[in-house]
Amino acid sequence: MRWPPRSSNSERDGDEKRRPVSWEDKLNATDWSHYTDPRTLIPTLLLTTTILMSVRVYRSYLRRIPEATHIRPGFFRKRSLFGTVARVGDADNFHLFHQPGGRLAGWGWLPGRKIPEKRTDLKGKTIHVRLAGIDAPEGAHFGKPPQPYSAEALEWLKNYILNRRVRAYIYKRDQYERVVATVWVRRFLFRRDVGKEMLRAGLATVYEAKKGAEFGDFEENYRKAEAKAKRKKRGMWKGNPQDYESPRDYKIRTAATTETK
Template sequence: MATTAASSTSFLSSKLPAIPAAAEPYIITSTVFGLVTAMGFFYRRRLRRIPSSAYLTPNTLQGKRILKGKVTSVGDSDNFRFYHTPGGVWAGWGWLRHVPKNSKELKNQTLHIRIAGVDAPEGAHFGMPAQPFSHESLEWLRKELLGKTVVVKPFSKDRYERVVSMAWYPRLLPFLPKKNVSVEMLKVGYGQIYRQAGSEYGGMLQEFEKVEANAK
């Protein structure tokens, strides 16, 4: 049996074309270049941290990417600050690398996320009084998101350089599907569907309308 196997290997080897010695350096160079290119693509796609909206490319927007990170602050009822942690625990986040905690370290290091598809009551600003239930809506969003690890799907940037995104956050049991922030806000009645031109719904408008009708 061993003799037969050796004969077969010898036969196959004799049928394979020999690689010219002069071509070997080119083959090695091409292989190395391919590996480096693949690693670079993987880094840009999976491990490169996006510190602010200025670093978002067209491919990152339009719902083509999912970004994972931590909510560092919630300043209004329909938006929050997001610190991108690409690769999660596998890239060292939480044990080798840590999300900054003070405002000085966080400056220019977060994405300002505008929650897609919903419009929440506005707090008092620019000389305008607060809208009804703005405080309750803000407190609900802080309770649900602040300090938690969430995933966002960016669609576009608005005129304030906020990143309009669909967002999901974990349930009490981590193995259950994540909650959609827009859906949950509509469900509890602290927001309504955003109907302005150019609104982003991520293909979920019908679900939003059903949830909003039930809440009413």
């Protein structure tokens, strides 16, 4: 009687290698002590936290915002924008080149961190800002004649903020895709509210729209500044009060005239 040949040790090893190994077997066979070792775990957690925090700080404070439409809704009434006034449009609005972090972030001295010199290069790269709480005399638009003192108001605003660094505390985006904001600028080492200073000069009135007016916490101060300019007969208050027409009344009248043509 012949017995079947015995399998060699090498054949048994080959069978064991060919036998499928389940995922659970591999998981159980992994030495996890290396990953849970504090010398590995703590540096990994610190590195991950640092990366996540750096991304969050960059997105919230160091990411340059090119236009008003790129401002996230959560920024309004919580954040301010710092930058240089690149262009003044009308007497109560301007274009801001956002420079997050200011000079500490390299703006003005690091390569690639300068404002484009040509106006064409600024297209699509500035935030249109509307001064909150004030209304300046209207210039000539769409065939309408300019309002008295509109040229003086525009020249005043250019001299006061053009090419200067300002900080804008933003409230909302209006129907013209402008950011409505209280704007501050440093003049002779003092921080000045641009809207309030314009009211004091008699070259703007307190914004009197029935809805959508924004003042921040400064409405009372603005009304006092306007009243003082009236008493002192500054700017647009110099003439006969009977001949005075507010920017709001002017816009209503000219709009009605345009509709009837």
